Amino acid sequence: MTRRARAISLGVAVLIVSVVAGLLVGPVHIAPGAALRWLVSLGHPPAGMSEQQAAILGNLRLPRVIVAALVGASLSASGAAYQAVFRNPLADPYLLGAAAGAGLGATIAVAFGPPDAFAVTVPVAAFIGAIVGVGLAYGLGRSSLGGRSATSLILGGIAVASFLTAVQTFIQQQNAQTLRQVYSWILGRLGTTGWDDARVALPSVAVAVAILWLVRRLLDVIELGDLEAESLGLNVGRLRVVVVVAASLATAAAVSVAGLIGFVGIIVPHTVRLLAGSSYRQVLPLSVLFGASFLILVDLVARTAVAPAEIPIGVITAFVGAPFFVIALRRTGRRAA
Amino acid sequence: MVHRSVGGIAAVLLLLASCGETAPPQSGGEQPSVSASFPVTIDGVTIAQRPERIVSLSPTATEMLFAIGAGDQVEAVDDQSNYPSDAPATDLSGFEPNVEAIASYEPDLVVYSTEPGDLGAALAGLGIPALVQPAATMLDDVYQQIDQLGVATGNASEAKDVVERMRAEIDSITGSIQPPSEPVTYYHELDDTFYSVTSSTFIGQLYSLVGLRNIADKAKGAGGGYPQLSAEYIVEANPDLIFLADTKCCGQSRQTVAKRPGWDRIAAVKNGGVISLDDDIASRWGPRVVEYLRQIAGAVADVLEAQAA
Numbered sequence: 061m062t063r064r065a066r067a068i069s070l071g072v073a074v075l076i077v078s079v080v081a082g083l084l085v086g087p088v089h090i091a092p093g094a095a096l097r098w099l100v101s102l103g104h105p106p107a108g109m110s111e112q113q114a115a116i117l118g119n120l121r122l123p124r125v126i127v128a129a130l131v132g133a134s135l136s137a138s139g140a141a142y143q144a145v146f147r148n149p150l151a152d153p154y155l156l157g158a159a160a161g162a163g164l165g166a167t168i169a170v171a172f173g174p175p176d177a178f179a180v181t182v183p184v185a186a187f188i189g190a191i192v193g194v195g196l197a198y199g200l201g202r203s204s205l206g207g208r209s210a211t212s213l214i215l216g217g218i219a220v221a222s223f224l225t226a227v228q229t230f231i232q233q234q235n236a237q238t239l240r241q242v243y244s245w246i247l248g249r250l251g252t253t254g255w256d257d258a259r260v261a262l263p264s265v266a267v268a269v270a271i272l273w274l275v276r277r278l279l280d281v282i283e284l285g286d287l288e289a290e291s292l293g294l295n296v297g298r299l300r301v302v303v304v305v306a307a308s309l310a311t312a313a314a315v316s317v318a319g320l321i322g323f324v325g326i327i328v329p330h331t332v333r334l335l336a337g338s339s340y341r342q343v344l345p346l347s348v349l350f351g352a353s354f355l356i357l358v359d360l361v362a363r364t365a366v367a368p369a370e371i372p373i374g375v376i377t378a379f380v381g382a383p384f385f386v387i388a389l390r391r392t393g394r395r396a397a
Numbered sequence: 398m399v400h401r402s403v404g405g406i407a408a409v410l411l412l413l414a415s416c417g418e419t420a421p422p423q424s425g426g427e428q429p430s431v432s433a434s435f436p437v438t439i440d441g442v443t444i445a446q447r448p449e450r451i452v453s454l455s456p457t458a459t460e461m462l463f464a465i466g467a468g469d470q471v472e473a474v475d476d477q478s479n480y481p482s483d484a485p486a487t488d489l490s491g492f493e494p495n496v497e498a499i500a501s502y503e504p505d506l507v508v509y510s511t512e513p514g515d516l517g518a519a520l521a522g523l524g525i526p527a528l529v530q531p532a533a534t535m536l537d538d539v540y541q542q543i544d545q546l547g548v549a550t551g552n553a554s555e556a557k558d559v560v561e562r563m564r565a566e567i568d569s570i571t572g573s574i575q576p577p578s579e580p581v582t583y584y585h586e587l588d589d590t591f592y593s594v595t596s597s598t599f600i601g602q603l604y605s606l607v608g609l610r611n612i613a614d615k616a617k618g619a620g621g622g623y624p625q626l627s628a629e630y631i632v633e634a635n636p637d638l639i640f641l642a643d644t645k646c647c648g649q650s651r652q653t654v655a656k657r658p659g660w661d662r663i664a665a666v667k668n669g670g671v672i673s674l675d676d677d678i679a680s681r682w683g684p685r686v687v688e689y690l691r692q693i694a695g696a697v698a699d700v701l702e703a704q705a706a
Contacts, residue, residue: 088633112662116629119658175648178589236477236492237646244590251590251628254658368630369616370591 067336071349075129078353082125082360087367088116124253127317128359129352130261131250132324133269134314136351138307139325140332140343141272144279145303146210152325153311156217156304160224161193162186162315167228167242171235179252182245183260183316189224190312196220198304209286213300248321248374250359257317268310272344275303279340321355321374327381328354334388354381437548442517442526447551448506452499454491455510458530459484460683461543462508464559467550473502480677480685496520506549533599533682540564543684559684566687570694571606580610581700583638584631584665585679589647591626598622599682600642607694612636632659637700639665640672640693642679649673668703672696 083099084092090113097106098117105114138153146155154160165185173181194217201216232238278299281289286296314321332346355373358380362373435446450472453459459478462471474484475491489498491509496519499507507520507527520527528549530542540560547556583604585594593613594600601611601622612634616624643649651671655661665671672692678685 087627087630112632112635112659115659115662116632120629120632123658175646176650176653178647233493236490240588240592241647244588244592249590251625252657363627366616366624368613368627368634369624370627372625 063336064342067342067346068349071346071353074353075349075356078356079125079129082128082356083117083121085360085364086116086121087363088113090117119254123255123258124250124359125356127253127257127261128250128355130258130265131314131318131321132328132351132353132355132358133348134261134265134310134351135321135324136328136332136347136354137269137272137344138310138314140329140340140347141279141303141307142325143329144283144340145300146214147283147285148210148214149330150326151214152322153307153314154221154320154322154325155214156197156308157193157220157224158190158308158311158315159193159320160221160228161189161191161196162312163189163242163246163320164193164224164228164231165189166245166319167231167238170238170241170245171231178241179256182241183257186245186319187264187312187316190315191308193220193224194304194308194312196224198301210300213304244372245319246374247372248319248377250318250362250373251370253317261313261317264309264313268306268313269348271302271306272310273348275299276340276344279303279344283340319374321377323377323381324351324355327377327385331385331388334391435551439528439545439549442521442528444506444526444549446505448504448549450502450504451506451508451550452489452502452504453478453484453508454489454494454499455508455530456480456491456677457510457532457681457683458508458542458546460681460685461546461559462550464684465543465547465550465552465556467546467552467555470550472504496523500525508546508549535599535602536567536686538599539682539686542682563684563687567606567690570687570690574607574694574697575701576608577697577701577704579704581608581638581697582612582634582636583609583640584612584626584634584636585640586643586649587623588643589649589653591628591631592623593626595622595624600679603686603690604640604693606690607697609638609693609697628657628659632663635662635664636670637664637668638670638672638696639663640674640679640696642674642676644673645676668700670696670700 084095094106094109095117098104098109098114103118105111135153139151142151142153142155143149165188166182169181169185170178197217197220198213200220201213232242278294281292281294282296282299289296328351329343329347332343332350336342336346358376359373361380362371362376365371435444437444449470451462451467451470452473453462453471454475456478459474460480462468463481463484471485473487473489475489476486477491478484478486491511493513494509494516496516500523504525507525508530509516509527510530510532512529517527517529528545533539533542543556543560547553585600585604587593595613595617596602596605596611604611612631613624613626616626639654641649650673654671655666660666674692678689
């Protein structure tokens with residue numbers, strides 16, 4: 061087996077283990093044997109399993125695990141792609157105003173929308189906000205800041221993010237009753253996840269990840285530098301647009317169902333690079349696999365560490381992710397030395 | 398991102414703290430004779446004469462002031478004070494108070510509940526006496542604050558009457574509840590992401606008064622009395638009653654709760670035990686707690702009746 065095949069197999073194995081662990085472990089005790097039989101029989105409750113337990117597995121845990129996987133995969137793959145096209149190791153999926161735009165969208169929906177429709181309006185508004193945020197950043201970077209270079213896009217993103225955050229804060233301050241709703245969304249939320257969220261996120265995530273997958277070889281080229289890539293016959297500007305659109309689509313879908321979950325888009329791609337080298341032919345698929353596993357496991361911690369209470373998932377991604385990242389960094393550093 | 402998240406946590410904690418629990422207990426405050434005599438000194442704040450231009454930055458204090466007959470001494474109330482409806486609402490904010498805007502009403506007394514920064518000192522610098530009445534942690538705090546407002550506004554005997562009436566009504570409500578043969582459980586919902594309260598909070602104590610058992614108490618360690626519960630835990634805990642204190646903020650109702658995945662199996666949902674509360678009444682600690690308690694007691698009585706049948 062090649063090194064690449066080994067890494068992919070490991071990623072798949074970890075994902076399977078994570079999904080099963082996510083299903084078996086939770087604040088409510090369900091016998092693992094029964095839960096496994098439930099899973100193998102595709103949701104048919106085995107003898108001895110109460111209806112309530114079957115409902116917990118099928119309506120609460122399984123959609124939550126799947127949405128966590130979709131969100132983790134989206135954020136990690138987008139982060140990896142952004143790091144390539146912006147040649148910036150600190151680039152994350154929220155770099156170009158996606159988070160600020162989504163935050164503004166969600167706040168508008170909470171402040172001015174009908175309260176009994178938040179479950180629908182908040183994700184939709186966040187999705188639109190994220191796309192608008194990135195669109196503005198891109199338009200500004202291109203029209204006013206001289207071209208489609210990485211720097212002009214990043215500067216455009218910073219300007220747009222600051223502006224949208226100011227608008228969001230203003231609306232929130234004028235509508236104090238929105239505080240709790242908006243903040244619980246900003247901290248990331250999988251606690252209310254159901255199948256609806258999975259259905260909302262899946263199409264965009266699938267399309268976006270497929271596009272990023274297709275261009276993964278070109279990401280290696282663009283990382284060399286704009287001039288070098290152009291001299292190899294690559295249309296750098298167009299590739300950057302394609303990647304930004306795909307990554308933003310995935311990010312917007314993730315943000316719309318799960319709120320803002322920081323750190324995943326940076327930590328996972330870098331850990332993958334430490335494990336498997338820096339070629340995007342491996343970094344991209346592995347980021348999808350490990351990103352999905354990472355968020356499933358983090359969510360597992362979020363809902364069991366202080367059970368039956370929950371910890372906001374955005375807090376855990378940083379709390380669990382940062383030390384893990386440091387360990388990986390030290391290991392590799394030692395090996396290289 | 399990280400900065401925003403940290404800010405978010407701080408804000409949520411602030412918001413939660415403003416609901417009670419972490420607030421320090423009230424210091425007694427001198428309570429001179431019942432007759433309206435000025436000047437009075439309360440918690441080191443001296444009020445020279447009967448205030449006629451009170452500014453209230455606390456919706457609870459507004460309700461108390463009007464209940465003790467000090468309503469016509471109130472000049473302005475903050476943007477969250479929506480009860481009683483004849484309170485002189487302004488766009489003053491109790492969360493982010495603007496000292497200059499407060500001073501422009503030329504108040505001779507300011508009452509507020511949260512201390513963001515150093516409002517009291519800033520007002521003192523302008524020669525404006527200010528009383529802080531933090532979120533109650535128990536019913537005695539409520540009585541004490543009403544009495545304190547009575548003394549501060551020259552309505553001490555009316556305040557005493559209000560407190561006595563409240564005590565009597567609460568006694569009669571709790572006295573009317575028969576202790577249930579098996580414990581009746583409840584879940585109190587603060588928002589649609591399943592934030593709840595434990596029995597150690599002010600709200601939780603009200604439920605304990607009528608003998609209810611709180612499913613959130615298993616999460617005692619988390620969230621300083623205001624834990625966010627897992628949906629699957631709530632489904633498994635199978636509470637007899639669900640109290641929705643998120644009908645206004647988040648548009649929740651018996652119907653929306655029944656539609657949540659897995660929730661149709663909860664006893665409260667199956668047996669009509671989902672009770673819609675007024676968010677405002679359920680988050681304040683004013684005279685309307687009596688109304689709130691009566692609603693809870695009514696729900697308990699319904700459950701007991703169904704059990705007996």
